[in-house]
Amino acid sequence: MLDPKFVLENLKEIEKTIQERGMKVDVSFVAELAAARGKILSRVEELRAERNKLSKKPSEKSIRQGTEIKNELKNLEPQLKNLGEQLEKILWQIPNLIHPKAPRGFEEKDNKSVRADKVAKPAFKLLDHEQLAKKLDLADFEAGARVAGAKFYYLKNEAVLLELALIKYAFDILLKEGFTPFITPDLAKPAIIDGIGFVPRGPESNIYLLEGEDLGLVGTAEITLGGYHAGQILEEGDLPLKYAGFSHCFRREAGSYGQFSKGLYRVHQFSKVEMFLFCRPEESEKMHEYLLSLEEKIFRGLGIPYRVLDIRAGDLGAAAYRKFDLEAWMPGKGEWGEVTSTSNTTDYQARRLGIKYRKKNGETAYLHTLNGTAIATSRALIAILENYQKEDGTVEIPKVLVPYVGKKLIRR
RNA sequence: GGUGGGUUGGCUGAGCGGUUUAAAGCGGUCGUCUUGAAAACGACUGGGGAGGAAACUCUCUCGCAGGUUCAAAUCCUGCACCCACCGCCA
Numbered sequence: 001m002l003d004p005k006f007v008l009e010n011l012k013e014i015e016k017t018i019q020e021r022g023m024k025v026d027v028s029f030v031a032e033l034a035a036a037r038g039k040i041l042s043r044v045e046e047l048r049a050e051r052n053k054l055s056k057k058p059s060e061k062s063i064r065q066g067t068e069i070k071n072e073l074k075n076l077e078p079q080l081k082n083l084g085e086q087l088e089k090i091l092w093q094i095p096n097l098i099h100p101k102a103p104r105g106f107e108e109k110d111n112k113s114v115r116a117d118k119v120a121k122p123a124f125k126l127l128d129h130e131q132l133a134k135k136l137d138l139a140d141f142e143a144g145a146r147v148a149g150a151k152f153y154y155l156k157n158e159a160v161l162l163e164l165a166l167i168k169y170a171f172d173i174l175l176k177e178g179f180t181p182f183i184t185p186d187l188a189k190p191a192i193i194d195g196i197g198f199v200p201r202g203p204e205s206n207i208y209l210l211e212g213e214d215l216g217l218v219g220t221a222e223i224t225l226g227g228y229h230a231g232q233i234l235e236e237g238d239l240p241l242k243y244a245g246f247s248h249c250f251r252r253e254a255g256s257y258g259q260f261s262k263g264l265y266r267v268h269q270f271s272k273v274e275m276f277l278f279c280r281p282e283e284s285e286k287m288h289e290y291l292l293s294l295e296e297k298i299f300r301g302l303g304i305p306y307r308v309l310d311i312r313a314g315d316l317g318a319a320a321y322r323k324f325d326l327e328a329w330m331p332g333k334g335e336w337g338e339v340t341s342t343s344n345t346t347d348y349q350a351r352r353l354g355i356k357y358r359k360k361n362g363e364t365a366y367l368h369t370l371n372g373t374a375i376a377t378s379r380a381l382i383a384i385l386e387n388y389q390k391e392d393g394t395v396e397i398p399k400v401l402v403p404y405v406g407k408k409l410i411r412r
Numbered sequence: 413g414g415u416g417g418g419u420u421g422g423c424u425g426a427g428c429g430g431u432u433u434a435a436a437g438c439g440g441u442c443g444u445c446u447u448g449a450a451a452a453c454g455a456c457u458g459g460g461g462a463g464g465a466a467a468c469u470c471u472c473u474c475g476c477a478g479g480u481u482c483a484a485a486u487c488c489u490g491c492a493c494c495c496a497c498c499g500c501c502a
Contacts (some may be wrong), residue, residue, distance in 0.1 A: 041462065045471045052471085055430055057484040066482030214492085233422095233459080356459090363440085364459080 001091055001351040008034055017098055020313040022106050025093045037083040041407070044076050044316035061245060097349040098313050099322035106314035111325075116307035119329050124391040128332030130263040130384040131390055133159065136412050139264065151253065151268045155381075158410045162384065163271060163377040163395070165244060165404030170273040170298055170375040174244040177294065179275065182245035184224035187215045193225035195353040197319030206251045217250035222371040225276035230353040234367065236360055240279035240287060247272065263382070265337060270378035277370040278355065281347065288344040291372035292324045295340040298374060302398045303330040303381045304369070307336060319345040328379070332386035339379045342372030 004375040018025050019255035051069045054062040103112040165221040190200040199205045208217040221390035225245045249272050279287050299306045311323040347366035357367040388396040394411040
């Protein structure tokens with residue numbers, strides 16, 4: 001959510017942002033609603049002030065006056081509430097502003113390449129990760145489908161060890177950076193999910209809701225890490241707070257399609273270590289660069305070629321002010337595939353979740369939040385299998401993971 | 413899942429229909445005193461909103477949402493969460 005005052009004073013800019021994101025939010029009634037609400041609010045507060053004065057010295061007269069006030073309020077208060085809710089509903093739908101330097105556009109080619117590794121030509125016929133997983137008995141998609149449905153899978157053998165290794169590898173790097181490690185709930189209340197900017201309900205929602213419970217499965221630990229401080233005021237001296245959280249991630253992926261929807265690339269469940277930062281507004285851009293640098297450090301360490309994209313306005317989530325993705329080279333299909341994503345959400349999530357900080361001078365203000373993938377194990381696994389395959393059909397374990405996995409080679 | 417108890421400001425804790433504009437204490441900030449510090453004393457000390465250039469004034473907020481009443485922290489209903497015991501259980 002944006003500052004309601006800012007919205008009222010900058011409707012043109014808001015409309016431009018909505019249009020640049022390709023969203024449809026009707027803000028034409030905002031000014032009208034706010035004016036009508038303001039008028040009623042003044043009258044209601046006036047009446048309440050009168051009533052408060054009356055209740056100090058009850059008498060027959062004051063009780064009669066009180067009845068009159070009550071009757072007028074009975075009419076006005078529901079109107080006030082209704083207008084407030086209508087206004088809130090629109091404000092809640094308005095996306096964040098967009099960083100001036102973020103590329104505009106709606107197509108994949110509109111993403112701006114920040115930097116890209118060179119990719120070597122394969123010296124032999126490469127397999128994709130599905131073929132490798134099958135040959136080396138590392139995953140079972142058929143069993144996943146039988147037990148849980150399409151896009152679920154079992155990891156087996158070294159794939160399991162690799163997943164655990166990747167998690168510990170990422171945590172070890174982040175611990176050195178001073179992050180606080182977390183294992184978060186895999187479920188969260190819709191209010192928190194919504195606060196982070198995910199749509200918890202509806203046919204297009206990416207969130208699984210539990211029947212009969214006010215709970216949903218998280219799509220990322222961003223939800224639970226951001227929700228950790230919901231409704232709190234943090235001390236400026238404690239910022240930035242750097243959190244690293246492991247969770248399973250569940251996504252309905254309704255309506256997803258394309259060649260990347262097979263195998264491990266787009267699945268209903270995966271494991272992820274997520275980074276989440278709470279910081280002062282003036283340092284959030286610097287922190288965004290910092291999160292990006294950590295994502296690069298993690299993939300460079302794994303020895304996997306990647307490129308960095310500054311994501312186009314048309315592909316930003318509602319909360320994101322700017323977003324950088326890392327795409328790893330996935331030679332099995334000869335494509336770049338998204339493996340990490342880091343967003344600066346400025347004060348958008350903080351406002352929706354009610355997270356502020358107290359400045360040294362005692363004032364309070366909304367802080368900024370940022371998130372970034374440290375490691376999403378399923379996609380990292382694809383990149384590892386496809387980049388580290390050898391002509392004899394075996395797969396090498398990346399050097400940095402050997403101590404965690406306990407072997408150097410996957411073979412059957 | 414069952415039964416009982418509870419949820420008040422940063423913390424402890426009083427209040428159980430109208431002198432509560434939420435007592436008191438702790439903590440915090442500033443000041444007086446002091447070479448400095450402590451102690452003592454004094455003042456200030458949650459958040460949202462409206463109006464105002466500002467000083468300030470008003471309003472909402474006692475877990476959340478409704479209701480009763482001229483008047484609700486206080487009474488009623490529903491929900492959430494916490495604690496204890498029982499049941500179940502990795």
